Amino acid sequence: MKKKLLFLLLLASFFLSSTLSAFAAGLEGFEGGIMDDVKYTEMIFITGEPVRLEGSAKVTRGAVRNGKRQDRITYKLESSDGTVKLSRNVTLLVTFEEGGKNSQSKVNYEVSRATETVTVKKGKTTDRYTLTHYILTASSVSDLSAAADYTTTVLRGKKVYDINSGKGTVEIEISGKGASYGSAWGQAETRQIEYVISSYRKADSKNNVEESSWSGTVEARLSHSQKVEISHEENLPAGMSFSGAYVKKIFEDASLRYDYTLPRFDANGMPLNRLKKGSETISLSSTPKVEAGNIPEFYDIRTHWARQDVERLTALGIIKQDGNYFWPQAPIRRLDFALALGRLLDVASRAESLEGQSAEKNLEFDDLSLNKEEMTIVTALSKMGVIEGTSPRRFSPDQALTRAQVATMLVRALGLEKTVPTSYRLSFKDAKDIPSWARDSVYVGSSLGLIRGDDAGYFRPNDSITRAEAAALLNRLMNYLKEDLERNFREKVMYY
Structure with a gap:
C-alpha cells in the first residue's frame, strides 16, 4: 500500500x-x-x-x-x-x-x-x-x-x-x-x-x-x-494501396x-x-495538433462487426499488429489486454522512471519477459491497483480473461470501484452468476455504458472475452474518456 x-x-x-x-x-x-x-x-x-x-x-x-x-x-x-x-x-x-x-x-x-x-x-x-x-x-x-x-x-x-x-x-x-x-x-x-x-x-x-x-x-x-x-480521412486519389488513414487531432x-x-x-x-x-x-484557441495513425491491415476482419474498433485501436498503436490476422473470435490473453489498456491510458509516458529505478527492478512478476515499454505498463497498472497477478509473483500472461475480470479492471482504472450505491439491481438475466467480487464493477461499468450484455440480455460473466469484444470495450472506454467525462465536467463543474 x-x-x-x-x-x-x-x-x-x-x-x-x-x-x-x-x-x-x-x-x-x-x-x-x-x-x-x-x-x-x-x-x-x-x-x-x-x-x-x-x-x-x-x-x-x-x-x-x-x-x-x-x-x-x-x-x-x-x-x-x-x-x-x-x-x-x-x-x-x-x-x-x-x-x-x-x-x-x-x-x-x-x-x-x-x-x-x-x-x-x-x-x-x-x-x-x-x-x-x-x-x-x-x-x-x-x-x-x-x-x-x-x-x-x-x-x-x-x-x-x-x-x-x-x-x-x-x-x-x-x-x-x-x-x-x-x-x-x-x-x-x-x-x-x-x-x-x-x-x-x-x-x-x-x-x-x-x-x-x-x-x-x-x-x-x-x-x-x-x-x-x-477521424478517418479518406484518400482523395483512387487506386491507392489503402483507402485512408485514422488521424488524431488535439484541440x-x-x-x-x-x-x-x-x-x-x-x-x-x-x-x-x-x-x-x-x-x-x-x-x-491554439493551432490544432495533428498526428496520422498507422495503416492496419487484417485479412480476417474485413466483414467483421468489430472491424472499425480493431482498426481504430491498431491505427493509434493501442493494439500492436503482428501479422495480417487478428483472430477476432479467439480469447484475448491477460497480457495483451493489460498492454492495450495501458497504452490507451498512456501510463507509460507518465509513469516511466518515476521512482528513479529501471522497469526491470520494479517488475513484480517472474513469469514475464517484456520490453521496456511493456514492463513500464505492467508495473504501473499493478502499482495503481488495476491489475493483479494470479498468485504471488505470477501474472499468467497467456491465460484468458473472463468478462467479469475485464469489468473489474476497467472500473479500477477509472477509480470508481467505491462509487456504488448501498443498494442496486443488476439488469442482466444471469446476474446471479456474477461473482460477488465483480458485482460492483459490473454495475458501475454497465451504468457508464462500458459493459454490455448480449442480445438476449445475458452478461455471461464467466465466459472468456474475445479479442473482438475486447477491442469494442476499449473503444467504448476511449469514447467515455473523450466525450462523457468532458460533457459531465462542463455541465456539472464549469457551468455551476
Whole structure:
C-alpha cells in the first residue's frame, strides 16, 4: 500500500510538470490570465479601468527534490496601444504531500518571490505601479486513477502596489477556487477568482493631483480545455494501396470572462461617487495538433462487426499488429489486454522512471519477459491497483480473461470501484452468476455504458472475452474518456 501511495504521489507531480500528451496544466500560475500557443492574455484593473494586456508568459519548471519544486514565470505584457506595460517575475514554491486516501495527493503552492512593475502613460505623464508586497497561497487535492484525475483548488492572496514612489497605494485582496480533470484523451480546468481593489492617492500639488480614493470588485472566470478527436480521412486519389488513414487531432481552447464593478472618473481622472458595471469574454484557441495513425491491415476482419474498433485501436498503436490476422473470435490473453489498456491510458509516458529505478527492478512478476515499454505498463497498472497477478509473483500472461475480470479492471482504472450505491439491481438475466467480487464493477461499468450484455440480455460473466469484444470495450472506454467525462465536467463543474 505504501508503494502504491508513493507511486501515485510521484505520478501527481509528473502530471503537474508534463506536456499536453500527459494531462497538461492549462492555466499557468495564479495571475488570472489565459494563453494559447502564441500569446498570453490578462486583464488588469489597477488603474480603476479594465485594461487588456497581451504578450509572453515564460514558464520554467524546476526539478522535484524532497517533495518540492520551484517554478518561475516571467511575464512581459502591454496594451494594444502601448500605453500600459507590465513586467512581472514570480517564483512559485510547489510542495507535494500525501492525501487523505491512498489514491489522493495534495499540492500546496506559495509565492516565494515576486517583482512586478506596471507603467501607465497619460499624455505627458506616466504613472508607475511597483509591487511592494505579495502573499499568495493555494492548495489542491487530487483524486488519482489510472484513467483520469480530478482536482479541486482553493487560493487566497494579497497584493500591495506603491504608486509613483510613495504617492499612493493600491491593495488587491484575492480569493478563488478551481476544479479540473485530466485524462489521456482530454482535460479541462476552470477557476473562479474574486478581486477586491482599494486605491488611495495622496495630494500632489506639484503635479496638480488631488487626494483621492476608490474601491471596486472584479470576478474572473477562467477556463481551459483540451479535446482529442479521432477521424478517418479518406484518400482523395483512387487506386491507392489503402483507402485512408485514422488521424488524431488535439484541440485546445481557453476563455476568460470578467465582471467588474468600478468607479466612474471625471475628465481629470478623479473618481466620482458613481459606479459602472461591465463584463467581457476573451477566447483563445491554439493551432490544432495533428498526428496520422498507422495503416492496419487484417485479412480476417474485413466483414467483421468489430472491424472499425480493431482498426481504430491498431491505427493509434493501442493494439500492436503482428501479422495480417487478428483472430477476432479467439480469447484475448491477460497480457495483451493489460498492454492495450495501458497504452490507451498512456501510463507509460507518465509513469516511466518515476521512482528513479529501471522497469526491470520494479517488475513484480517472474513469469514475464517484456520490453521496456511493456514492463513500464505492467508495473504501473499493478502499482495503481488495476491489475493483479494470479498468485504471488505470477501474472499468467497467456491465460484468458473472463468478462467479469475485464469489468473489474476497467472500473479500477477509472477509480470508481467505491462509487456504488448501498443498494442496486443488476439488469442482466444471469446476474446471479456474477461473482460477488465483480458485482460492483459490473454495475458501475454497465451504468457508464462500458459493459454490455448480449442480445438476449445475458452478461455471461464467466465466459472468456474475445479479442473482438475486447477491442469494442476499449473503444467504448476511449469514447467515455473523450466525450462523457468532458460533457459531465462542463455541465456539472464549469457551468455551476
